[in-house]
Amino acid sequence: MIQVRDGTALDDSLVIRARGLKTYYPGPHKGAWPWSGRLTVKAVDDVSLDIRRGQTLGLVGESGCGKTTVGRSLLQLVRPTAGEVFFEGQDLCKLKDAELHPLRRRMQIIFQDPYASLDSRCTIGFTISEGLLIHKLVPPAELRDRVADLMVTVGLNPAFENRYPHEFSGGQRQRVGIARALATSPTFIVGDEPISALDVSIQAQIINLLRTLRDKLNLTMLFISHDLRAVRYLSDQVAVMYLGKVAEMASTDELFANPLHPYTQALLGSVPKPSWSGVEIEAPALSGDVPSPINPPRGCYFSTRCPRVMPRCGEAQPALVEASPGHKVACFLISAAANPV
Amino acid sequence: MMELLPRRAPSGEECSARLLPVIDVRNLQVRFPTRDGVVTALDGLSMQVMPGEIVGLVGESGCGKSTAALSFMRLIPQPGRITAGEIVLDGQDILKLSDREMRALRGPSVAMIFQDALTALDPTMPVGKQIAEPLQLHKGLAAAAARARAIELFGQVGIPDPERRFGQYSHQFSGGMRQRVMIAVALSCGPRLLLADEPTTALDVTVQRQILRLIRQLRDTLNAGVVFITHDVGVVAELCTRVIVMYAGRAVEAGPTQAVFTHPTHPYTAGLLSSTLELTGDRSLPLYAIPGLPPELIDLPAGCAFAPRCPRADPECWNAAPILEPSGPQQSVACWRWKGD
Numbered sequence A: 001m002i003q004v005r006d007g008t009a010l011d012d013s014l015v016i017r018a019r020g021l022k023t024y025y026p027g028p029h030k031g032a033w034p035w036s037g038r039l040t041v042k043a044v045d046d047v048s049l050d051i052r053r054g055q056t057l058g059l060v061g062e063s064g065c066g067k068t069t070v071g072r073s074l075l076q077l078v079r080p081t082a083g084e085v086f087f088e089g090q091d092l093c094k095l096k097d098a099e100l101h102p103l104r105r106r107m108q109i110i111f112q113d114p115y116a117s118l119d120s121r122c123t124i125g126f127t128i129s130e131g132l133l134i135h136k137l138v139p140p141a142e143l144r145d146r147v148a149d150l151m152v153t154v155g156l157n158p159a160f161e162n163r164y165p166h167e168f169s170g171g172q173r174q175r176v177g178i179a180r181a182l183a184t185s186p187t188f189i190v191g192d193e194p195i196s197a198l199d200v201s202i203q204a205q206i207i208n209l210l211r212t213l214r215d216k217l218n219l220t221m222l223f224i225s226h227d228l229r230a231v232r233y234l235s236d237q238v239a240v241m242y243l244g245k246v247a248e249m250a251s252t253d254e255l256f257a258n259p260l261h262p263y264t265q266a267l268l269g270s271v272p273k274p275s276w277s278g279v280e281i282e283a284p285a286l287s288g289d290v291p292s293p294i295n296p297p298r299g300c301y302f303s304t305r306c307p308r309v310m311p312r313c314g315e316a317q318p319a320l321v322e323a324s325p326g327h328k329v330a331c332f333l334i335s336a337a338a339n340p341v
Numbered sequence B: 001m002m003e004l005l006p007r008r009a010p011s012g013e014e015c016s017a018r019l020l021p022v023i024d025v026r027n028l029q030v031r032f033p034t035r036d037g038v039v040t041a042l043d044g045l046s047m048q049v050m051p052g053e054i055v056g057l058v059g060e061s062g063c064g065k066s067t068a069a070l071s072f073m074r075l076i077p078q079p080g081r082i083t084a085g086e087i088v089l090d091g092q093d094i095l096k097l098s099d100r101e102m103r104a105l106r107g108p109s110v111a112m113i114f115q116d117a118l119t120a121l122d123p124t125m126p127v128g129k130q131i132a133e134p135l136q137l138h139k140g141l142a143a144a145a146a147r148a149r150a151i152e153l154f155g156q157v158g159i160p161d162p163e164r165r166f167g168q169y170s171h172q173f174s175g176g177m178r179q180r181v182m183i184a185v186a187l188s189c190g191p192r193l194l195l196a197d198e199p200t201t202a203l204d205v206t207v208q209r210q211i212l213r214l215i216r217q218l219r220d221t222l223n224a225g226v227v228f229i230t231h232d233v234g235v236v237a238e239l240c241t242r243v244i245v246m247y248a249g250r251a252v253e254a255g256p257t258q259a260v261f262t263h264p265t266h267p268y269t270a271g272l273l274s275s276t277l278e279l280t281g282d283r284s285l286p287l288y289a290i291p292g293l294p295p296e297l298i299d300l301p302a303g304c305a306f307a308p309r310c311p312r313a314d315p316e317c318w319n320a321a322p323i324l325e326p327s328g329p330q331q332s333v334a335c336w337r338w339k340g341d
């Protein structure tokens, strides 16, 4: 066991442990001149999360809330501004790029867009084998066999290894993306909206595939989606994000049965439900858009849209606290605890 | 669906008197010559939309939904062509009109909103002008009156601060607000028929709910007919009075949404419904996924296009394509085996 900053012991079964993760981007210029200072986009603002071996954490929230940035920060594809990211016990934020390189093969990502994320000039066999070559994982003589194995694993016909991405449907390209991610035998995979661009029937196929692979290979996953329905089928735990912060986090069954944060409730209430027409469509649970992470509201970030806002919400920022074992919420309706200013 | 209405061209007044459909499509066939062969994107589509009715067109990508909507606007891109059939829009057979006559119908008779508002709006022109101009053109309003009407429309579709927004450009709007602008543009001339091609697919569920409610309210105030295209059966269930399920360029099932979704008679409809992700119910089972992929629309084999993926197909299904026949009081289906064994 390893001691980390906050004094708790690092459990061996934790594949990912992030503490106080902040990732800021340089935003637009404050003034009209190139030399005038720049505003800061607080894309991820103090996020802590754990993922145990073989488990999947679902990350949901409206677009722009920082889901992709969390995923990329965990993988160090963007370097966090502050905080710690432990991967199998090592703090990645302290490692130099060269030191990260050997670890990269054990952490992979599947992207949303099966069209943009594959190089159109490369055969899919080449795309899948690239990671194996970079990390020198198999002798050249065995490369083709390994690629064929991977293609079979994700449900692609290995005879197609010399075809180009444009010859495949969206669902098949996403299978290529999954095979590419699996090639280096990773332990941790970030799926960044991997099914969002696909048709319903294909979404079901890919969810089933991801679930089978996860169980067979004991993969640890961060599954990012703006669709609560998809998250429900793949995740053991769910974190709901709003404006760079975690609003609520719980086991999947608990979160869907007993959502406590008004934002989680609003998201759940927005999912289309049969009203069998004629009847008035339920009032929108939320009006307006997400505020900008450049200039977030004072107090609770959700206070400008919250249907249950109280005077205190505009002044202090609720802390993420445990409402019941394993169920954390940041809302003054649940606890008076506030973040230090 | 199956009962054919009188075969004479009705007048505009009769249409608005709720007697006649705002659009009556018969045996529509649309073909695209391509390098690989002729794509038959629509093959014998017949449908009607009554004033005040919201008809959902649902099916996997590539089944011809957008082609249907574009042909109702007579905007099929070259070298694509409507090769057979009839489209009677608001009493006029639009396939017999000159280009100029057709242009005059776009706006007052039929208008369309698209999934991608950013590309559908002109980035170089203030959004307000994009509404005011057609008003001057079609309704003969003076500039000041057109401006006032445009601002009123902005307010109606829920754009806050419409006066200031009038002079802004499309990139200054969020995704949800841009979609509202496009709806305002489409509504500016009070169309008899509104075509909505996946207008909420790219939006968050919270914003989707706002837009669905807006479309429902507009239907109520304008008594327009709406064709709503989506691949999300949840959205159809919530919004549409009737639904047409499409597969490979044909309608395979049609009827009142509630009837079709509670008692699907086509195996494809049943498959789509069971593969849909839900917020409740067992989440541990593998999801039902329709096996395989939709066919290429070049040289479709003689039998039912769904046969290769159909759990109920028998040898007869491969011989000839089934045509729509009644399967319930107002429901119809194109399947040889819908009655079971």
Ligand SMILES: Nc1ncnc2c1ncn2[C@@H]1O[C@H](COP(=O)(O)OP(=O)(O)O)[C@@H](O)[C@H]1O
Residues within 6 Å of the ligand: A025, A026, A027, A041, A042, A043, A061, A062, A063, A064, A065, A066, A067, A068, A069, A070, A293
């Ligand atoms: N490279 C970047 N530079 C500046 N701002 C960025 C960058 N990437 C993302 N952002 C901003 O950070 C916020 C979070 O973005 P993202 O992590 O992509 O959210 P999500 O994946 O939830 O949609 C957004 O406001 C986005 O505009």
Ligand SMILES: Nc1ncnc2c1ncn2[C@@H]1O[C@H](COP(=O)(O)OP(=O)(O)O)[C@@H](O)[C@H]1O
Residues within 6 Å of the ligand: B032, B033, B034, B039, B040, B041, B059, B060, B061, B062, B063, B064, B065, B066, B067, B068, B077, B080, B297
């Ligand atoms: N401009 C075009 N050229 C060639 N084929 C096209 C064109 N537009 C559509 N198609 C073909 O027509 C079929 C139906 O497409 P579309 O109407 O866009 O389907 P959907 O909107 O249901 O996804 C597809 O097979 C598509 O490839």
Ligand code: SF4
Residues within 6 Å of the ligand: B266, B267, B268, B304, B305, B306, B307, B308, B310, B311, B312, B313, B314, B317, B322, B334, B335, B336, B337, B338
């Ligand atoms: S006709 Fe046959 S193959 Fe086609 S849907 Fe019906 S049972 Fe299936």
Ligand SMILES: [Mg+2]
Residues within 6 Å of the ligand: A067, A068, A069
């Ligand atoms: Mg993202």
Ligand SMILES: [Mg+2]
Residues within 6 Å of the ligand: B065, B066, B067, B197
């Ligand atoms: Mg389309």
